Amino acid sequence: MTATVGDTPHKPVLRVSGVTMRFGGLTAVDGVDFTVGEQEIVGLIGPNGAGKTTFFNCLTGMYVPTAGQVIYRGTPLSGRPDLVTKAGVARTFQNIRLFPNMTVVENVKVGRHCRTTVGALSALVRGPKYRREERETEAQARELLDFVGLADAADDLARNLPYGDQRRLEIARALASDPGLLLLDEPTAGMNPLETAQTKDLVFKIRDRGLAVVVIEHDMRFIFTLCDRVAVLVQGRKLIEGSPAQVQHDERVIAAYIGTPAGSEQQA
Numbered sequence: 182m183t184a185t186v187g188d189t190p191h192k193p194v195l196r197v198s199g200v201t202m203r204f205g206g207l208t209a210v211d212g213v214d215f216t217v218g219e220q221e222i223v224g225l226i227g228p229n230g231a232g233k234t235t236f237f238n239c240l241t242g243m244y245v246p247t248a249g250q251v252i253y254r255g256t257p258l259s260g261r262p263d264l265v266t267k268a269g270v271a272r273t274f275q276n277i278r279l280f281p282n283m284t285v286v287e288n289v290k291v292g293r294h295c296r297t298t299v300g301a302l303s304a305l306v307r308g309p310k311y312r313r314e315e316r317e318t319e320a321q322a323r324e325l326l327d328f329v330g331l332a333d334a335a336d337d338l339a340r341n342l343p344y345g346d347q348r349r350l351e352i353a354r355a356l357a358s359d360p361g362l363l364l365l366d367e368p369t370a371g372m373n374p375l376e377t378a379q380t381k382d383l384v385f386k387i388r389d390r391g392l393a394v395v396v397i398e399h400d401m402r403f404i405f406t407l408c409d410r411v412a413v414l415v416q417g418r419k420l421i422e423g424s425p426a427q428v429q430h431d432e433r434v435i436a437a438y439i440g441t442p443a444g445s446e447q448q449a
């Protein structure tokens with residue numbers, strides 16, 4: 182089935198309906214509907230505390246939503262992160278979460294874990310099946326490091342990578358689970374302009390590899406030049422969704438970020 186997503190017909194990969202997340206008396210996400218199409222890049226923006234990360238946590242099984250449904254390629258996603266990853270949804274985190282004392286390539290191999298099938302006994306005795314899977318995992322990890330531009334650092338310790346490279350390593354690790362949908366939580370936070378531009382090119386390359394991508398980001402220039410479509414969350418609710426041009430000129434979005442324009446009170 183093909184649904185109209187924004188202005189372009191895309192086959193939907195993710196359908197979120199009425200997702201709500203309450204923490205006691207606080208409603209962090211409030212009845213959000215959200216659709217992502219095949220090979221679409223969708224931005225999720227909003228002021229601090231709008232509920233963006235909580236929304237990602239609802240999609241990836243870290244939280245079980247208080248209400249609503251998340252469906253990935255026709256399958257309802259459960260509240261277990263491992264099963265969500267196995268279903269084909271991978272993510273990176275706002276704060277870098279690498280294994281600092283492992284090498285760069287080992288960090289990527291960890292991301293493959295959900296796709297390996299070898300049993301405990303075969304792993305223990307390092308039987309032929311284990312060795313074959315290990316070779317394949319190693320080759321895939323090195324291919325991904327080449328893809329993100331970190332091939333030369335494969336055998337360095339993760340903690341010795343510059344900050345921007347650590348973020349790229351997180352993306353490589355997420356890609357190791359062979360996702361169809363990648364969720365990026367503030368991928369350019371703390372980056373310089375060159376690293377930000379490189380990250381944008383990398384996201385385009387990821388899309389060209391066949392993935393759909395959802396990006397949370399505060400850098401508006403990055404979002405509006407990267408995304409096919411942008412959704413705006415304010416106080417847990419979706420305020421507007423549309424093309425970058427529609428969203429960046431919408432007065433409600435401007436007001437949500439910078440408050441009511443100076444002088445408008447007198448005009449009212």
Ligand SMILES: Nc1ncnc2c1ncn2[C@@H]1O[C@H](COP(=O)(O)OP(=O)(O)OP(=O)(O)O)[C@@H](O)[C@H]1O
Nearest residue numbers: 204207208209227228229230231232233234235236
């Ligand atoms: N585990 C939790 N328990 C209680 N409240 C929470 C929890 N997680 C988030 N919140 C609250 O939910 C609201 C939304 O937070 P969230 O981190 O999702 O926003 P955000 O849009 O990602 O913000 P930022 O852009 O600053 O990262 C905030 O008021 C936050 O304090």
